[in-house]
Amino acid sequence: MTATVLGTARGPLLRRGPRPLLMHLMLAMLKSSSSVTASLNSSAGWPGWSGAAAERARVIAAAAREAAGGRPEAFPQAVVMEALQQDRELVAGIAAYRRHPWRRELPDPPVLWTEGETRLLDFGRGRGRGGPTLLLVPSLVNRAYILDLAPGRSMARFLADAGVRVLLLDWGWPGEVERSFTLTDYIAGRLSRALQAACAQPRSSRVVLGGYCMGGLLAVAAAQGLPRYVAGLALLATPWDFHADDPDRAHTLARLAPLLEPAMAIGGALPVDLLQVLFALLDPWGIASKYRGFARLPQDSERARQFVALEDWLNDGVPLAAPVARECLQGWYGANAPAAGTWRVAGLPVMPGRLDLPCFVAVPARDRIVPPESARPLAALIPGAVLHQPQAGHIGMAAGSGAEAALWRPLLEWLRGLPGRA
Template sequence: MTAPMLRRGPRPLPLHLSLALTRGMAALTIPPPSGEDWSNWNSGWPISKAGRAEAERIGAALAAGRHPPEAFRAAVLRRLAREDRELIAGIAAYRRHPWQREAAEVPVVWEEGGSRLLDFGGTGTPVLVVPSLVNRAQVLDLLPGHSMLRHLAARGCRVLLLDWGWPGEVERRFTLTDYIAGRLERALAAPPVAALGPVALVGYCMGGLLALAAALRRPERVRALALLATPWDFAAGGAEAAERARGLAALLPGLEPVLQATGSLPVDAIQSLFAMLDPWAIARKFRAFARLDPASPRAVQFVALEDWLNDGIPLAAPVARECLGGWYGRNEPGSGCWRVAGAVVDPAALALPTFLAIPESDRIVLPASALALAARMPAAHVHMTPAGHIGMAAGGKAEAALWSPLLRWLADL
């Protein structure tokens, strides 16, 4: 416990600690014994019908065992204290972990502003990978021996990566049209890419939407399209999913002062939005990390992924408005109203081989949202995988979950 702190995170730390505290406070609102009056109990903490039924079940079990309610409250306090200790221990262990990223240098074959085309080598099918705008691209090249890009390059693909980079003064004024019809299309036309002929365009998460729009605009430069955990219908997934989307969009007015002052949506604000999708996930995974052997491969992979998550990239203010207001608020892609450079982005109009990888346990891009895109592309090859949004691309089972199926599809081209 005396080792120096080597990193920040999880970001924003005050938010995650506050969420853990809120969960503890909620857990301390102990229900009355089974059969007692609920009318005046816990007026400040609403409880669902399912929650009330569970509380009554616990109360009945206590009464049947002749346990006083105070014993249950004491057990809850002990459990909360143990979980708090594990959370703090997990965060401290992460911050002090000695692992540091030492990736081999990758040749840069094209640059514009803060963006670069990185050449991962290989021979065979030319592949251009397009990541999201809000995270660094290194998740696809996470560790020596555990890199999707190097895996593809070693097995029959010529792999290039578009690293969007940190948005500078120019990029902070970019819209989605500027990124897609501007920078991405110029990357596709760059001499090192053009010399390879039409490429297989591979988009991850938000990058999949950018890649889809670019493929529709420049089909002569794209041989095939692979979309990995790519959203489309932001209202799909039932009433809860639609409410979640509207809730994110409703935050936009409150974010406007920051957008106007900085020209971007800061990293901590983006991380806070992601935290809203699963408020207890951060505490849960850091408690689990506290129980790992720090020298184990699993612990090293955890640290590498957390370093990537905490080293995010701000989102240009115009793009933030389009995503929160247009995608989440008005569901423009799912309703057929999303436009790039004035033209509607219509997946049904794409006459290219298409691969859609959809993680079944994705909490960031709900499977229903991605499946709605597959439904718009009748000839698409849909690959459902028992993984999460990040685990599919960089988790311990990513090779079986995504890399190998994607490689087989590329080979068939």
């Protein structure tokens, strides 16, 4: 392994991520120290282990001793060496990422409409076969450019080149006004006005709303509130039943809400680093694993550049207005309000079953952020919805190396099949 891959090469630090760095390093330290400590007690099992867990530990320790000629210290030594190697690779991966020269250089398309910090970006229509106008609605907590990540990694530009009129809603950084917003303000206010601005364009009297992740929930509510402007819905990795996969974890996130109040009181929003902590709770060891993998990649490879592009986006988060954070944590995760039928926007319950329009529901099978069990109910609730289940992850489906086959082309064909397309 070269010095550059190990992260020992000198060079300026160009990034701050992965955010929050201290948390990821502490998680790695916790995993290493607990593994080493447990290995020292492997012959009898760790106090509190179940009988099955203790038995597995004894089997592993016995196999290690046998492989080392019966030496009792073999297993703890092997664990120590593996822990040290994993920690070295993690640090190497982080150092390589922070020094990588790749930069996103795609220029923004023209701005069609603005309000406050929000912009509606117009990718136009290419020369391909025609399709309707598609208004893409991203999450409130991530930058919109995940749908326009890089050359060859832009769903927005792919669809525009194929003849679809593509508009991308960029929520922007929440300013003083937006930090007082509720979900109703975002949906019945800003999103609805962006939708009307899109429909005021020539040949766009109705548009398809395409919601990604949290944006899909916003799109469902907006479509119900302004059905005369909506020709269809595309819901991409959109959660609905927040208790379907792991209700205990959902309740744990909801119980964290009061602990976040002091941080939200300072600036009227849930800070980016705290949002990153909440996302990390979904997969505590995942960050370390992927950075160790990055350390092994040739740093001038396309895979390395793609990793950096996605990580830059992940670390370029957006604060969440405090009222919205409370609604999401307590209402969505705690009370499971969408699936329970108690989520209200502008006083009206959001009921997908009442929608009477074409719908495409993409549920990536390997999604760890929005488990498939959480997203699939939308396809069952909306009459006639098309369920698409690619073998992809939450982000890979939208912007990964296999995104064109996993999502872009199937979505394009569905758009082309809509009645009365522009």
